[in-house]
Amino acid sequence: MIDLATTRAWLDEHFRVDEVIALLREKTVPIHRFSYFYFLGGMTLFLFILQVLTGILLLLYYRPTPNDAFESVQYIMTQVRFGWLIRSIHSWGANLMILTAFVHMFSVFFMKGYRKPRELTWLSGIGLLGIVLAFGFSGYLLPWNTLSYFATKVGTDIPGQMPVVGKWILMFLRGGEDVTGATLTRFFGFHVALLPGLATLFVGLHLLLVQRFGISVPPNVEAEWRAKPAASREMPFFPNFLLRELMAWYIALAILGALAAFRPWELGMKADAFAPAPPGIRPEWYFMFMFQTLKLLPAKILFLDGELLGILGFGLAGAVWTLLPFFDRESSGRAQRFVAGAGIFALSYIVVLTVVGYLAK
Amino acid sequence: MAIVQRSTRHQEHAPRASGMPREFAWYLLAFLLWAAFPLARLSAQTTNSCLDCHSKLSGPPQIHSAEYLAGIHAQKGLTCTSCHGGDSSRQEPTRAKGAIAGHNRHVSRNQIPELCGKCHSNVAYMRGFNPSLRTDQFSQYQTSMHGKRFAKGDRKVAVCTDCHGVHDIQPPGDQRSKVHPLNVAQTCARCHADADYMKGYDIPTTQAADYAASVHHDALVLRGDLSAPTCSTCHGSHGAAPPGVDSVARVCSTCHVFQAQLFDSGPHKDVFATMGLPACVTCHSNHRIQHPTDVMIGTSAGSVCIHCHSEGDAGFVAAGTIHARLAELDAAMARSEDLLGRAERSGMEVSEAKLAQSEGRDYLIKARVELHAADAAKVDPDIQAGLKVAEKTYQAGQNAMAELSYRRKGLLVSVATIVLVLIGLFLMIRKLESRSAK
Secondary structure: OHHHHHHHHHHHHOOHHHHHHHHHHOEEEEEEOOHHHHHHHHHHHHHHHHHHHHHHHHHOOOOOOOOOOOHHHHHHHHOOOOHHHHHOOOOOHHHHHHHHHHHHHHEEEEEEEEOOOOHHHHHHHHHHHHHHHHHHHHHHOOOOEEHHHHHHHHHHHHHHHOOOOOOHHHHHHHHEEEEEEEEHHHHHHHHHHHHHHHHHHHHHHHHHHHHHHHHOOHHHHHHHHHHOOOOOEEEHHHHHHHHHHHHHHHHHHHHHHHHHOOOOOOOEOOOOOOOOOOOOOOOOOOHHHHHHHHHHHHOOOOEEEEHHHHHHHHHHHHHHHHHHHHOOOOOHHHHHHHHOOOOOHHHHHHHHHHHHHHHOO | OOOHHHHHHHHHHHOOOOOOOOOHHHHHHHHHHHHHHHHHHHHHHOOOOHHHHHHOOOOOOOOHHHHHHHHHHHHHOOOHHHOOOOOOOOOHHHHOOOOOOOOOOOOOOHHHHHHHHHHHHHHHHHHHOOOOOOHHHHHHHHHHHHHHHHHHOOOOOOOHHHHHHOHHHOOOOOOOOOHHHHHHHHHHHHHHOOOOOOOOOOOOOHHHHHHHHHHHHHHHHHOOOOOOHHHHHHHHOOOOOOOOOOOHHHHHHOOHHHHHHHHOOHHHHHHHHHHHOOOOHHOOOOOOOOOOOHHHOOOOOOOOEEEEEEEHHHHHHHHHHHHHHHHHHHHHHHHHHHHHHHHHHOOOOOHHHHHHHHHHHHHHHHHHHHHOOHHHHHHHHHEEEEEEHHHHHHHHHHEEEEEHHHHHHHHHHHHHHHHHHHHHHHHHHHHHHHHOOO
């Protein structure tokens, strides 16, 4: 009979598991009034794992062609046992994952976790956010319903407006002039092959960097601890923090289950390329602030196209945000306040424009 | 002298201009000058001297250039002179409108039908503009109530320009046209809704108001269905006349084909004919036709059947039976719809059942058509088929609601399990940390 100790001994002999556990035991997590934000990264990872699992299950029935896509999702929702649950968890989980990724990013920003030596951790995190958004954008089209079809049309039109490379990007995304079956198959390819591969690489890199450089402590907490060393506290990552993280994951699972049971993700009507665009076409909530900005911009600003200027503006803001660790080093109080103010402005802008986008007719 | 002689010699040997006598060259020049004038006049005709003056007038006979030029006649190259005669190439009013130019100062109301008919009845001429355009308008007009009265000297009745306009005539398909389907009722109402104007004709003037309250008007104007009837659809346009008692059914049947066929196969056709009742109008009225409801058939107060049938007669029984069967299917469909709606609002996927539900509604519509045969047996097959669909969709709704309840119970169990795990984790952490604190 193989018992636990024997198995563990075998594993340790082959994979040096004890060394890994020892490493995890050595790793500590600071405890202070903002510690709850440390759960967000792990929560995002948990939701990502859930997406991979539910995505694999959906792949058993999903068919990525314009004739079959809608019907196959309808079949999953109505005929496949617990298909509704898997699809709803996949859809709700995607939204929750993007939300936690955003909150995680802003918490790192406000806790100054991006500063030296964690520049690469920040960069890999921004890369992951981009991948997660691309997951959302590509996955939105896959049910091939009216809303997703026209939202993809609008969504791919926007980068298509960029000078020089716009046309190329549009053709690359759509696989032709219009959103067709070619777009569906290539979005499917991005969603189930390219992006998961990239995400695995980036998640691995991100975790490695977190492990290498540790968890940062906010500068003000650090200053307090320096002044009063006895106040500094920490807990072992394994098992103390991991068990707490596990609790957070279970709570997230309960929330997802409740959402799936009470508000199963809608299927809508099958996309019809020849039908007029229904009123109120809008992107998913995480793109709403950009969409609403482009809608509010006038057609011409000076001699430049308003939308183009908006796209370039977002590109520039994104670049500055990504390269923030290289701008915001250990700087003066005034510069620190400026960076924090810019962050508050960015967060408020995203929230307000998103709300306006949903309220606007 | 020598010089003179030389010149004389020169004259004798000079070549004749282009081989022609000099006099002929002069004649040629004169001819060219003479011919140039008409050519110049022709080219000058591109400007319309009638419009030059009439567009500047402040009152009648003022012509609005833009309106005129946007009209179909101007677009097809006709000018003022096509109807009024005269010479629009002349700038001087006396010449443009002179007797030689054949100017007809004012086209009187007497002349209008014939004047329009001159071109519009000429098949060969009209083919040059629009080969598919009918050319029987004038002959139709002569058979119409308007045309007959006009022939008798009544000048109040409509002539071409009353309906089509004068200088701003548009083709009927153009929304600006007074005879575009959306505008016909208004055009007819200009006279037919004017009680003063219609005094002496002994016909009601409520048709326009009645039509505006009808299902046909709603379909045409509110839904924008241009195939829905307007005045001219039933009365004709150029040959406009009220359909007689015997022809009403034929008029309605141009659209309501099945209803008419079923009516013809039923007992009412002959009875109505004997009683001198117009077929469709007797139950549905004429201008103020309302959307038919199931109350119209049956034995209750709103039914049209009880106008003729009374308790005990076969018609009364048939009407009651048909109403009951329709009500049964309608209620069954409504019950399914309500349940499916609730399931859908709860997030359940019931699109397939809803598609089947629309098939059930089709059976109800078919049954409502079949009732025109006034035979309960003819209505029954559709009712039975509809009831089967309603039963199936109701079952689908019930399944969806049962599934919803199952999901919620499942959620409750899952959440309870998760809560237990959370409690376990919490206790484990506490134990772990209290042990390490010691």
